[in-house]
Amino acid sequence: MADDVLKVERHPNYVTLILNRPEKRNALNGVMFEALDHALGEIEKSPEVRAVILRGEGRAFCSGIDLREIGNIGGGGAPAPEKIFSRIQKLPMPTIVALQGDTLTGGLVLALTCDLRIAGAGARLGMTPARIGYLPTFAIFRRFVETVGPANTAEIMYLADPLDAARAREIGLVHKVVPDDGLVAAADAWAAKIAGNAPLSVRAMKQSIQRVMSKAFDLEHGxxxxxxxxxxxxxxxxxxxxxxxxxxxxxxxxx
Amino acid sequence: MADELFKVERHPSYVTFTLNRPEKRNSLNEPMLVALDNAIASVEQDKSIRAIILRGNGRAFCSGIDLAEAERLEGGHNPVSLERIFKRLEHLPVPVIAAMQGAALAGGCELGLHCDLRVAADDLRMGMTVARVGLIVPYNFIRKLIEIIGTANTAQIIFTAEPVDAARAIQMGMVHEVVPAAKLDEAAVAWAEKVAANAPLSLRTMKMSLRRSVDSSNDAWHDDIVELGRQVRSSKDAKEGIxxxxxxxxxxxxAE
Known part of the structure; x- marks a missing residue:
């Protein structure tokens, strides 16, 4: 069942996780979070995995948390979104996310937990909670400010208007834009490139980057x-x- | 009187502030700063306001503090009062959109940077020209530059004292959008309406989160730099520069 909504592809030294609920533009629901929880547990225990690709099946990478289930997610012992997001962020090896079509709200937060972002030319990236009277957590704000700075975070959050791939590239929200049909190949190429570098170097570098940025997370924001x-x-x-x-x-x- | 130099226009869900001293490229004098301060006070508590546009009438957004009147401003050309008012602007509970054309220089550049969102006309020149006249950019204004465009771009802006054009400004992330000069007001209104259509409680709390994420770096101890700034502003070079x-x-x- 969990296999249906999240596919795990093993390559020689990297793993690809595929959100697989294309008919719902890969909207995240409880079953998907459980499947991610399980897959992350496997990867965390596998020192031979040197990179992880996260992508989505179908026209959209991920349209966010399924609003129909938003009341139930994280209840009854199920893993809460923030717990999963922070686990992806703390994976010891580099993570690459491939974004096509809609990458909205929870989908964009998920993308920001990865280290590197590649977008298809037709991608739309945005945070739309202000449209529905919702509010991202402080931890989410910190990720945006860290990635694109406060001024661009203001544009993304206050306007609640998705950016196209070119604007996303301009403000540093994605690292690279490629033709939509070349997206998977581009992500595979980066994963292979990283997996070809010295694994101890790469893991220590990821720790260094996270340590440099960690101080701002400790701010009092109760x-x-x-x-x-x-x-x-x-x-x-x-x-x-x-x-x-x-x-x-x-x-x-x-x- | 203050109404002539600074206009406040109410719209259903947002307010427009207009600097109105076009013959002096909206350079800031004391009555304008007082009017800006009062306008900020009048909107701080008003829950019906969801966004603010700050713009300037005429060819230029704002050319900075009026040097001809600088001596008469609080503390001579010590921009303490400017720092206080800009801080208040920065912490307004709703998003503030600057619409900038022609020139946004020195204090005018910082005025734009203390807003949340910046729309620029394609004829805009933005810069910190104070090193040309022997003055200094106060610590909190340098911090603002670093917050928006990073350390490397800030070095270019303050050390060369050379304004950058709109194309370079958007590259640096100094402005969010560049539009033809004739379309500037229209573009700013579109942004304000877009923002104002979003949920007001979300907006206010998001702005708090955003400010909190960056404000801690403003708290670094810098009394020694403030003292040094006082010395530079009262130096012979500063008098000569002006x-x-x-x-x-x-x-x-x-250098004395």
Missing amino acids: DIDELGNKVRGSNDAKEGVRAFLEKRKPVWKGE | RAFLEKRKPVWK
């Missing part, structure tokens, strides 16, 4: 988390999700 |  919970539980947030599912414009009350 | 600028001649530096 008050913002608290405020975030209020925003997520607000009437506006309920209205936003409802309006999205009913395909109409939300009416904001600021409460 | 005199030369007003007399439209090259300054003669003595």
